[in-house]
Amino acid sequence: MAGRSWRWRLLWGLAASLLVTGVGAVVQDAAVLVDTEGHLHINTTGTGTKVFVNGRDVELEMGQTRSLLEALYPTLYTPALYVLGGADLNDTVGDMLRLDAGTWTNLTSAVLLPRRASFGAVVFRNRIFTVGGRQFRPSPPYDVVASYNPVGWREEHPLPIARHSIGLTVFQDLLYVTGGANGSVLAMVDFFDGLSWQPGPSLLQARFGAAAVVYQDRLYVIGGYSNMGLNTVEVYNGTGSWAWAPALQVPRAFAGAQVFHGSVYVVGGVADGVYLSSMEVFDGATWSFGEPLPMPRGRMGLVVFQGLLVAIGGFNGQAAFPNVTTFDGLEWREQQPLPVPRSSTSCVVYPAA
Ligand SMILES: *[C@@H]1O[C@H](CO)[C@@H](O)[C@H](O)[C@H]1NC(C)=O
Ligand SMILES: *[C@@H]1O[C@H](CO)[C@@H](O)[C@H](O)[C@H]1NC(C)=O
Ligand SMILES: *[C@@H]1O[C@H](CO)[C@@H](O)[C@H](O)[C@H]1NC(C)=O
Ligand SMILES: *[C@@H]1O[C@H](CO)[C@@H](O)[C@H](O)[C@H]1NC(C)=O
Ligand SMILES: *[C@@H]1O[C@H](CO)[C@@H](O)[C@H](O)[C@H]1NC(C)=O
Ligand SMILES: *[C@@H]1O[C@H](CO)[C@@H](O)[C@H](O)[C@H]1NC(C)=O
Numbered sequence: 403m404a405g406r407s408w409r410w411r412l413l414w415g416l417a418a419s420l421l422v423t424g425v426g427a428v429v430q431d432a433a434v435l436v437d438t439e440g441h442l443h444i445n446t447t448g449t450g451t452k453v454f455v456n457g458r459d460v461e462l463e464m465g466q467t468r469s470l471l472e473a474l475y476p477t478l479y480t481p482a483l484y485v486l487g488g489a490d491l492n493d494t495v496g497d498m499l500r501l502d503a504g505t506w507t508n509l510t511s512a513v514l515l516p517r518r519a520s521f522g523a524v525v526f527r528n529r530i531f532t533v534g535g536r537q538f539r540p541s542p543p544y545d546v547v548a549s550y551n552p553v554g555w556r557e558e559h560p561l562p563i564a565r566h567s568i569g570l571t572v573f574q575d576l577l578y579v580t581g582g583a584n585g586s587v588l589a590m591v592d593f594f595d596g597l598s599w600q601p602g603p604s605l606l607q608a609r610f611g612a613a614a615v616v617y618q619d620r621l622y623v624i625g626g627y628s629n630m631g632l633n634t635v636e637v638y639n640g641t642g643s644w645a646w647a648p649a650l651q652v653p654r655a656f657a658g659a660q661v662f663h664g665s666v667y668v669v670g671g672v673a674d675g676v677y678l679s680s681m682e683v684f685d686g687a688t689w690s691f692g693e694p695l696p697m698p699r700g701r702m703g704l705v706v707f708q709g710l711l712v713a714i715g716g717f718n719g720q721a722a723f724p725n726v727t728t729f730d731g732l733e734w735r736e737q738q739p740l741p742v743p744r745s746s747t748s749c750v751v752y753p754a755a
Contacts, residue, residue, distance in 0.1 A: 479753065480502065481707070481751050481752065481753055481754065481755045482500050482501060482502040482751070482752065483500070483501040483502075483705060483707050483712065483714075483749065483750075483751055484498060484499070484500050484501075484523075484530065484749060484750050484751070484752055485497070485498070485499040485500075485501075485703060485714055485715070485740065485744060485747055485749050486498050486499075486514055486523050486530070486532060486747060486748050486749070486750070487514040487517060487518045487519060487521065487532070487535070487747060487748065488519045488538075488715065488722075488744045488745055488746045488747025488748070489519045489538035489722060489744070489745050489746050489747075490722060490742055490743055490744060491721060491722055491743055493538060493539075494517050494518065494519050494537045494538040494539075495517055495744075496513040496514040496515065496516070496517030496518070497513065497514070497742075498512045498513060498514060498550075499740070499741070504738070506740065506741050508741075511554075512550065512554065512555065514532060514548075515548065515555065516544060516546065517537075518532070518535035518536065518537070518544060518546075519535060519536065519537065519538040519745075519746035519747070520535050520536055520538075520566040520567045520701075520746045521533060521534050521535025521536075521544070521566065521568075521748055522534060522535075522568050522569070522570025522579070522748060523570065523748035523749070523750050524570050524571060524572055524577070524750060525572070525750050525751070525752050525753070525754045526549070526572050526577045526594075527575075527596060528551065528753065528754075529549040529550060529551045529556075530549060530550040530551070530750055530752050531547065531548075531549045531558070531570075531577060532546075532547070532548050532549070532550070532748065533546075533547050533561065533568065533570050533577075533579060534546070534547075534561055534564065534565050534566055534568050534579070534582065535566050536566040538746060542564065542584075542585075543564040543565050543566040543582075543583070543584050544564055544566070545560040545561040545562075545563065545564035545565075546560060546561075547559060547560055547561060547594070558594075559594070559597075559598060559599055561579065561592065561599065562592055562599050562601075563584060563588075563590065563592075564584055565579075565582035565583060565584045565588055565610075566582060566583060566584070566610070567581075567582050567583050567610040567611045567626075567656075568580065568581060568582035568610070569581055569582075569612050569613065569614025569623050570614065571614045571615065571616050571621060572616070573593075573616050573621045573638075573640065574619075574640050576593040576594065576595055577593060577594040578591065578592075578593045578602065578614070578621060579591065579592045579593070579594075580605060580612065580614050580621075580623045581605055581608065581609045581610055581612050581623065581626060582610050583610035583611075586608075587608040587609060587610055587627070587628050587629070588608055588610065589604040589605040589606075589607065589608040589609070590604055590605075591603060591604055591605060602638075603638070603642070603643045603644060604644075605623060605636055605644055606636055606643075606644050606645075606646065607628060607632065607634055607636070608628055609623070609625075609626035609627060609628055609632055610626055610627055610655075611625075611626045611627050611655035611656045612624055612625055612626025612632070612655065613625060613626075613657050613658065613659035613668055613671075614659070615659040615660065615661060615666055616661070617661050617666050617684075617686070618686055619639070619640075620637050620638065620639050621637065621638045621639075621640075622635060622636070622637050622647060622659075622666065622684075623635070623636045623637075623638075623644075624650065624657070624659055624666075624668055625650055625653060625654045625655055625657060625668070625671065626655045627655040630653070630674060631653030631654060631655055631672070631673030631674050632653050632655065633649045633650040633651070633652060633653040633654070634646065634649050634650075635647040635648060635649055635650060648684070648687070648688060648689060649689075650668065650682055650689055651682055651689055651690075651691065652673065652678070652680065652682075653673040653674070654668065654670070654671030654672065654673050654678055654700075655671055655672055655673060655700070656671050656672050656700040656701045657669055657670050657671030657678075657700065658670060658671075658702055658703070658704025658713060659704065660704050660705065660706050660711060661706070662706050662711045662729075662731075663731050664685075665683045665684060665685050665686075666683070666684040667681060667682075667683055667692065667711060667729075668681065668682045668683075668684070669681045669695060669699075669702075669704055669711070669713060670695055670698065670699040670700050670702065670713070670716065671700045672700040672701075672719070675719070676698075676719075677698035677699060677700050677717070677718045677719045678698055678699075678700065679694040679695040679696070679697055679698045679699065680694050680695075681693060681694055681695065693729065693732070693733060693734060694734075695713065695727065695734055696727060696734050696736065697718065697725075698718050698719075699713065699716040699717070699718055699723075699725075700716060700717055700718075701716055701717040701745045701746045701747075702714055702715050702716030702717075702745065702747070703715060703716075703744075703747050703748060703749025704749070705749050705750065705751050706751070707751050709730075710728040710729060710730055711728065711729040711730075712726065712727070712728050712729075712737075712749075713725075713726070713727045713728075713729075714726050714740065714744070714747065714749050715740055715743065715744035715745055715747055716744075716745055717745035717746070721743065722743040722744055722745035723739075723743050723745075724739035724740035724741070724742055724743045724744065725739050725740075726738065726739055726740060
């Protein structure tokens with residue numbers, strides 16, 4: 403597995419660079435192509451073939467080039483924080499922003515198509531998958547599934563039913579879509595195995611804006627909205643059906659959820675029009691309140707990055723904001739904000755550490 407992902411990254415590293423420099427032509431006795439998977443193929447009948455990347459001679463000794471490529475292209479190997487799409491103060495955006503070494507980069511050649519808010523994003527099999535969503539202003543949802551690696555975007559099989567405000571997780575090496583809304587509130591669950599979408603067991607309760615997280619090899623779906631804010635939690639172990647898990651202490655939809663320091667952290671959210679600053683922590687048996695956020699906030703991105711829980715952007719009922727706030731297990735700290743306000747976004751750390 404490690405070998406496979408290594409080779410994979412090596413290939414897309416080279417492919418990206420060759421694409422950037424516009425190489426791709428057939429050289430004497432050699433063919434260079436990038437296939438639909440983003441893999442670079444070099445066929446040659448000659449001996450002593452050399453590969454030049456951005457004018458530098460890369461000695462293409464498979465198995466010995468990783469350290470060289472790491473030095474040339476650190477962003478291919480170093481996990482960075484990505485903020486995808488969402489809404490600014492007034493409209494839907496398709497931006498893809500990357501934070502590495504303290505600097506936000508706007509990946510202008512990698513905008514999200516269609517531009518979307520209230521979609522899901524997660525890293526699945528070495529690509530960033532984006533699923534569903536809709537425009538910020540109420541509009542029909544999308545069935546779009548698109549995946550990204552540094553070579554570019556690729557369209558995947560669309561969802562069987564368009565929806566927004568889904569839960570999106572990778573569970574037992576499958577991509578799971580839980581709940582969501584399409585005009586109706588949905589209990590449906592679908593999973594993608596890399597080839598096709600198949601139905602999974604429906605949730606016990608229809609819900610959208612629920613948080614979803616994998617913890618102790620179980621998939622949890624937490625809170626959300628039906629016709630009111632929910633505090634209920636459901637759990638699935640990969641076979642059979644969903645079961646009730648201990649309920650949150652307060653109802654919350656559009657909260658963030660991540661596994662951090664061995665527990666599930668559920669941060670902020672909104673219930674019945676009131677935005678929340680509170681945080682709840684689940685240890686597998688009970689929920690307890692943790693250190694609250696400095697301000698009420700829902701519809702934000704939440705990731706674990708460089709050993710910290712990071713809340714990115716969000717909405718408080720009045721406006722979207724750019725705040726980036728980190729939690730180290732003891733206290734929340736305000737960090738350098740996003741260059742722009744952003745809510746209903748999805749954030750991932752990629753490549754996965
Ligand atoms: C490269 O080699 C493979 C295997 O022989 C072949 O299928 C493929 O068509 C070749 N590609 C080019 C561009 O020549
Ligand atoms: C917000 O967007 C709407 C629709 O696109 C537009 O009519 C309006 O002028 C915008 N308001 C501001 C403050 O930009
Ligand atoms: C990023 O680039 C896109 C495309 O040029 C642009 O529309 C967008 O406003 C930029 N976003 C930020 C945050 O600068
Ligand atoms: C929403 O999804 C349900 C399936 O659960 C489907 O029956 C219904 O037609 C969909 N509604 C719209 C407006 O697409
Ligand atoms: C998974 O949950 C089902 C109930 O839906 C139960 O019958 C089964 O024993 C559980 N499996 C494991 C391994 O816990
Ligand atoms: C949110 O960010 C703004 C702009 O950076 C800052 O003025 C404000 O203090 C931050 N909010 C909190 C609660 O720290």
